[in-house]
Amino acid sequence: MTPESLARTVARERRPEPASATDASRFVNAWVEIESLADERVRAFVLILRTRGCYWADFKGCSMCGYARDTLGRSATPAELAEQVSRALARYHDEPYVKVYTSGSFLDDREVDPTSREVVVRAFAGRARRLLFETLPEFATEAALVPLRAAFSGELEVALGLESTDPVVLSRFVHKNAPPSAYFDAAATVRRLGLRAKAYLLLKPPYLTESESVADVVRSVIEAAPRFDALSVNPVHIQGGTVVEWLFRRGRYRPPWLWSVVETLRASADRRGSARLISFPTAGGLPRGPHNCGSCDGRVLAAIEEASLDQRFEVLDGLDCSCRDAWAAACRLEPLGVEA
């Protein structure tokens, strides 16, 4: 089975059946996490809306992305989206940073219609200082962004899943549907309109070794830094219904080491220019997430978070553990096809 046919098979199997009106009135999840605004630590309210999800995930999808499982299998109506927002506001306590995700693109009309987008943004206007949403680059147009800018009094931040600035990595290993230049163009549009542009960079897509993936992200930070206001290094965690999970279950994929996150941040921090460089690993320390040996994971994760919040990367310099040698051996031996 080729990687491409595997991706399409996995995509078909994870696609949900059309959901009931009851399910469509409930958002997927909401929580509060620590973030930073400028140099200030703040609480951030994260909301996942339930929508039809990413159109690309229906067709093929990215090799690490299983968010399609949180979607409706059909478009949500404006009334259903309004009900989700209303329920979310009951959990919102004026956190200054708000992040709204949709398991896809907030700016895709099939997921969130233009009127509902304004409803979402206005719900937090005057209460949040910054509001983030994520989109694929083809939807980040002036026509979609200008009404939202008018509807929100604070800063809007547009997140783009660039993942890698290498076109081969992006298309063959991550399985994105657009080249890096499309993400650069979208970021330019976003910034020309006075909004913030944020890029997600993926650490260790399948088919790259540990050391190749570190090098790929370091180079991506250097190339993307002039074009974005923030760069978030996202180490892969194993999501259900993905190519990565298919490989993981067969012993052909290990999530990245936390040492690789440390190494990536240390190697690229001085090359980030004025962009914020951050990493908040999902499922850190867990078997299906980025992890080390188990005994040092909490300490290393705390240091990564400190460095990200304060933009002071010296905190990563003194970290050590006996498992660091195993990571170094894995980086040396993996290209030879040898299990370290």
Ligand code: SF4
């Ligand atoms: S990572 Fe983004 S573009 Fe890729 S399938 Fe998931 S939601 Fe779609």
